[in-house]
Amino acid sequence: MPDLRLEYGAVSDVGRVRRDNQDSGYAGPWLLAVCDGVGGAARGDIASATAITQLRRLDEPPGSDSSDELLGRVAGAVHRAHDRLVELVDEDPALSGTSTTATVLAFDGLRLGVGHVGDSRAYLFRDGTIRQLTVDHTFVQTLIDEGRITEEEARVHPHRNLIMRAIDAVSDSEPDLFVVELMPGDRLLVCSDGACGVLDDGRMADILGTGSPEYAAIELVRASLEAGSSDNVTCVVADVHEAADATAPDDEPLVVGAAAERRLQRGRTGGLFRGHRSGDTGELDPVPDLPAGALDAIDADPVDPEAARYAPRAPRRYVWAKRLFALAVVVGIAWVAVAALWSWSQKQYYVGEQDGTVVIFRGVNASIGGFDLSEPYQTTDVELDRLSDFDAGKVEDGIDATDLDDAQSTVQNLARSQEPATDTAGTDG
Structure with a gap:
């Protein structure tokens, strides 16, 4: 039987610059996850919401899985998110180029199975010390690994947003996978780069050392906006308790950001911090309307994903033509980006x-x-x-x-x- 349990909070804010929220977050008794959509006009919000829809299936009571089996379940969920994006792009080529990061913490009552792709991050706060669990899949991280720049310099590097690996509809990226053993009193943070891109470890540790998980999540988002974050900001915070010591646990899962867009369409608009504490933070209203049927496509998932994955399907017309077109678009964008980067480098x-x-x-x-x-x-x-x-x-x-x-x-x-x-x-x- 599990010896530990999670008490959690989750917050996502559109921020002060962006018009829509492309982050999605999830917190449940057995799963913490953040996905940061990439794609701009290609609707990164759909990519992140689609990924969360697949990943949330990990939020279920554990069996007697070994570490390898726990990580296998995490990897399978990430691959299913890729498969679902492929289906969406096949159905609507306008979504070609969309992708999302994913940082996933699957909890089994004693440990975490961590899956990670992109530049969202997971942290462990233990005994007053913060430790980054994941490693960014970014261009600037390669420069840090080579000793070319420091973490502080990476925060202001002109190419800090260049992601080397993500979940998309083109390549089935392998996530980083590892296990983290937990102790009572640990606090976990999963966040998008809208937070970790502007807050250093010391500032995050100060906030994580105070209040409940919900309070810490709110304060992390508020501090990120005050520090000048120009991105969407999503933070999921969870405390690890002895199973008998958790006070008034809330076992209802929390879904925030683009994955909760349906609730925003029913009347709640604007940033979380409009009117909070020091007043209006000045963020623009998010665009509430999605393309017709987009959210239905996100939620239209088979009851048995493994059976449906291999079940016979009606043939689709022009599937390969659509995929080749999508690949050509991605290659074209990559070529333009590389050419622009090369042109810039020749002036350095x-x-x-x-x-x-x-x-x-x-x-x-x-x-x-x-x-x-x-x-x-x-x-x-x-x-x-x-x-x-x-x-x-x-x-x-x-x-x-x-x-x-x-x-x-x-x-x-x-x-x-x-x-x-x-x-x-x-x-x-």
Whole structure:
């Protein structure tokens, strides 16, 4: 029998800039999840709501699953979300390009089975210390892993929103999967990047150390908006209790964000914090209307997903043509993005080192998959071993420049600071 239970709260807000909420969140006795939709005109809100519809099936009392079986159930739910997006895009090609992140915590009474794709995050707050459980699948995370930038620099990097992996209708991405053992007194946080993108660990720990899960979730969203978040913000917070110690548990699941859009259409509009504490936060009203039948398509799920997955289906017309068209659109968008990124990189310069000589490089001081994003542009006669240790270290790390003139000015300063060459011929006696 399970020894622990969850007490939870969930909040999602459209924010101060966006017109619609593309986040979806879920909190239940056996599941915590956040999905952040990506796609803009391709309706990321539909992607996140669709994923939550599939993932929420994990919210059921556990059996005697092993760790592998628990993770298998999580992986299966993520793959079913992909399959459902494929079906939606087949039915409506206008949704091509939509995708969503997913951070899933499936609880079995003793531990968590974690599944993660994208840049939403899960945290564990234990004994006053916060620990990030998941690793972002983003371009800036690769730069952090390589030691090129810090976590603080990643928060303001121009490409911080470039996601390398997500649930979409094109590729069936494999989620990160792992198990986390829990203890009574632990507090869990699952959030979209609208929160973790602007709040550092210290600020989140301060908030997580106070109040009930619902209070902490509200305060995290409020603090994110006050910190200048320009995105939708979704936070799910849960406390881990001894099964007999949980006070007044609320076993009703909470669904927030785009997945709860049907309730918004029935009269509740606007951001959560309109009129909260210091008054109107200035967010724009969300767009309440979805395309005809879109929400019905989200909710139209078979009773037995495994049986329906392999059951015979009526043939569809032009299925491959639609998929090829969708693939062509995605490839075209990716090509335009890569071309724009390459064009931008060719206007970037930095001062570095090659074969013991100071060189001006054109491009970005980074690499992806072993491929350098820069190339030597001008070779100078400044030798690295004639510079001070401090200057040589800066050159080896790469000195950023605003443009070519700035890079050349840096080289001139380094040349003036060179130590005089040693006279190896000696002097006459």
